[in-house]
Amino acid sequence: MKKGCDFVALGFCSNDHLCLLPEIPLDAKVQMLEHQIQGGGPAATAAVAAVRLGMSAAFIGTIGDDSDGQTILREFEAEGVCTEALRVRRGCASPIAYCWIDQPSGKRSVAWTRGNLPELSPDEVDLSLLEQARILHLDGHQPKAALAAAKEARKRGILVNLDAGTLRDGVPELLEHVDILIASEAFARQYSSEFDLEKALPKLAATGARVIGCTMGEAGSMLYDQGKLIRCPAFKVEVVDTTGCGDVFHAAFGMRYLESGDPAESQRFAAAVSALKCRKLGGRAGIPKRIEVEAFLRQN
Numbered sequence: 200m201k202k203g204c205d206f207v208a209l210g211f212c213s214n215d216h217l218c219l220l221p222e223i224p225l226d227a228k229v230q231m232l233e234h235q236i237q238g239g240g241p242a243a244t245a246a247v248a249a250v251r252l253g254m255s256a257a258f259i260g261t262i263g264d265d266s267d268g269q270t271i272l273r274e275f276e277a278e279g280v281c282t283e284a285l286r287v288r289r290g291c292a293s294p295i296a297y298c299w300i301d302q303p304s305g306k307r308s309v310a311w312t313r314g315n316l317p318e319l320s321p322d323e324v325d326l327s328l329l330e331q332a333r334i335l336h337l338d339g340h341q342p343k344a345a346l347a348a349a350k351e352a353r354k355r356g357i358l359v360n361l362d363a364g365t366l367r368d369g370v371p372e373l374l375e376h377v378d379i380l381i382a383s384e385a386f387a388r389q390y391s392s393e394f395d396l397e398k399a400l401p402k403l404a405a406t407g408a409r410v411i412g413c414t415m416g417e418a419g420s421m422l423y424d425q426g427k428l429i430r431c432p433a434f435k436v437e438v439v440d441t442t443g444c445g446d447v448f449h450a451a452f453g454m455r456y457l458e459s460g461d462p463a464e465s466q467r468f469a470a471a472v473s474a475l476k477c478r479k480l481g482g483r484a485g486i487p488k489r490i491e492v493e494a495f496l497r498q499n
Contacts, residue, residue, distance in 0.1 A: 205254040206250075207257050207329060215236065218234050220300065241446045252488070260340075262293045272287075292316070296310065320344060321346070334360055360379040363383065374406040379408065400412065400428070410422065433470060434474035435474075440477060455468040472486070
């Protein structure tokens with residue numbers, strides 16, 4: 200039995216169908232340039248990124264007992280992610296996503312479903328995985344289970360890292376138990392009722408999180424630290440696909456912050472991991488190893 204992983208992720212996992220296209224059509228047909236099927240989901244991809252970057256990782260979530268669920272499970276195991284706490288729901292359909300990637304820009308459109316899986320309940324969370332954990336990573340899915348895990352993590356002094364992508368039900372209750380709160384632009388604006396991100400981030404700081412920030416796609420990222428704004432531009436690389444950029448950014452930021460305690464250094468490290476991921480199709484294929492990131496940062 201594998202216990203005591205450094206990085207424990209709780210949230211959403213899926214099977215992603217990725218189509219690279221010369222353009223994304225509307226009421227038209229277009230021939231695919233490339234097609235792949237890869238595992239996806241914010242917390243799930245973050246767990247894979249943690250392993251690639253040198254940490255041991257586990258994932259807590261749900262899948263169905265269908266072929267998509269079997270594929271999700273095989274991919275986790277191939278990457279070395281512990282799946283002891285992954286609940287398999289009998290007779291249920293697993294989450295899937297269809298991602299259309301525009302070749303000229305690398306930007307994508309995503310349609311997804313969580314299938315018909317009941318959400319994790321707090322009593323289904325294997326809290327023994329937190330015994331030696333250093334980071335609990337959440338993506339806002341499975342909110343009741345996430346809240347129970349976050350409370351337990353805070354009791355144990357474990358860093359709680361939230362990928363705040365969507366302001367869904369249950370997330371506001373979670374925020375007061377978070378150490379690192381890095382939001383999407385949409386989340387920051389909706390939560391704060393401020394369109395200007397420079398005004399939105401100070402309002403997010405009222406949650407009491409140790410680190411506050413937001414990701415801004417090709418514009419990079421921004422942190423709010425003791426009244427100051429810290430901007431980090433996105434590194435320039437040849438972009439194939441931006442799918443999963445945010446997922447790996449959050450994992451890399453949490454890992455580097457744990458090591459350094461320096462938000463700006465963590466921001467730059469995460470930006471490098473996110474940029475390198477863009478070189479290949481899908482959210483996981485391009486996730487770099489730690490040695491690649493360090494070499495990239497020495498050159499940039």
